[in-house]
Amino acid sequence: MINANTRQLDALAAVFRTNAVRAQAQAVAVVNRGALNVKRGWQANARATAGRHARLYPASVSYDMRPHPGGASAEIGPDKTRPQGRWETCWSSGR
Numbered sequence: 001m002i003n004a005n006t007r008q009l010d011a012l013a014a015v016f017r018t019n020a021v022r023a024q025a026q027a028v029a030v031v032n033r034g035a036l037n038v039k040r041g042w043q044a045n046a047r048a049t050a051g052r053h054a055r056l057y058p059a060s061v062s063y064d065m066r067p068h069p070g071g072a073s074a075e076i077g078p079d080k081t082r083p084q085g086r087w088e089t090c091w092s093s094g095r
Contacts, residue, residue, distance in 0.1 A: 028065070028072040035063040035074035042076065060085035 039061055046058035060082040066073045078085040 024067075024070070027070075028067050031072040031074050032065055035065065035076055038074075038076050039063050054084055056082075056084040059083070 042061045043058040046054070046061060050057050057078070060078045061076070062079045062082070063074050063076040066075065080086050
């Protein structure tokens with residue numbers, strides 16, 4: 001039988017667990033900021049190009065955060081429940 005002193009490994013594992021929680025929170029914050037920047041850019045572009053026929057389209061652009069173990073993701077785009085949020089579907093399908 002082998003006896004080993006794992007005190008230092010246990011301490012290192014505790015540091016990893018603590019930092020993982022902090023890293024998760026920071027990853028969510030970074031993705032949130034990035035999603036907000038993309039949303040604002042999309043809205044600015046839509047305001048500049050939509051004209052009178054799609055004046056409500058820029059306000060339909062939003063984002064949803066999806067935190068998950070080890071990070072986060074965001075879905076950015078028109079919210080189909082808002083006025084003219086389905087507009088992009090019409091543009092892409094030609095209807």
